[in-house]
Amino acid sequence: MALLVSGVEILISHPRFYWGEAGNVLTAPLFKLPIPASRATVPTGYGYVLPDQNGWSRYLHFQSAWVCVLTGLLYVAFALFQGHFRRNLVPAREDLSGRRLSAIIAQHLRLRPARADESRSYNVLQRIAYLVVIFVLFPMVIWTGLAMSPAIASAFPAAVAVLGGQQSARTIHFLVSLLLVLFLLIHVVLVCLSGFRNRMRAMITGRPAPDMERV
């Protein structure tokens, strides 16, 4: 949440995105967001300039990023050690067949709640989504975030070049954050749909709710 809020605040100072190494208001943007900016130098079409919130936003963004990266590393280390990914997240081979996948997608589209026996383990769509978030989106958002740093770029120039440049890194950072926000929204909506109390209890205690165990 802190990363999202501070990220949005930083973005408001220049709501334009470019591709390549360099980009500024004299460069044609790849796309721009139809929002006012916190800098008078950015032509937004709005007659007013938002207050500058970048200072604390940058401090908070990087501090939260450290918390996120360090807890993320701990999580991955423990999960690998305990075989959590292999046991609970890697989809079973038979679940990846076209028929099974389309069946479960259809089930989700009808918003049918999971049966009690299904809520004991993650279904194949959940597994794929979690794996993508853990092993694609989070690494990408950290990588593109670091690639924007001029100091990191000096030490690891290839990490920037592969992305297409520093402005490309910024653009990808924004797009990947959007995907993460999308994941978060869907995640919360599905938790609410499948019974908020039970799911929260399961997440915190690691056990399914007692009334479900009886079924």
Added chain:
Amino acid sequence: MKRLSRRKLITTGLVATAGASGLAAVKLARRYGLIPPDGGGLYGPGETLTYAAQRLLTRHSLAREFNPNQISKPPFANEVAPLGDVFKSLQQGAFTDWRLTVDGMVARPASFALGELKSFPRRSQITHLACEEGWSYIAEWMGVPLSHILGVVGTLPQARYVVYRSFQPDWWESIDMADAMHPQTIVAHGMNGGELPVSFGGPLRLRVPRQLGYKSVKYITRLTITDSLKQFGKGLGSASPEGGYAWYAGI
């Protein structure tokens, strides 16, 4: 009762170990200059981690240099506060009376005229300038390596920071010796093959290419070499933390 006391013993032990190793880490970090001047307060832990990690990873790394065909045309000159009549009269005299004063922990304090600086060995580099706001441009910068000026005045061994001031009185910054002695940190007086335009910081701008644009202060007039930033401003290292921005701008 027994289980509780054992748990208590273990947690107390863990807390004590964590505390002791934390204190040891802080002591070690201070010794190796890994704590930034704005390393206190609410965002101090994150700022210290960032500065320490980047110092360890990037002490000697060189900022990326680009090909002439990658130079941004035209580059973007950010807005600056009005410079006033004194600046204008200096500008009318082609800045021949512009001086850069160097003082503090140096063997031979000096004041260099612009012409003198231009006669020093020069370095030209095509680097990226990124603003913390998100925009950037690539330009060719030409100037005297700061390390050369520091060599001429003879910095004392206890020097740890270089404080630099702008003609604009409330604009001042500082960098550590790793950045000050870095070969690409230059006192720039030329840009894209010509004189450094006033809109880009002319006649003199300190270019620190491994940090964001706000560390590359325009219109510099004075360098002060010091072993501590405590006595400058509010003691946070530069005007940036006083305005809410991080002292270290490597990211």
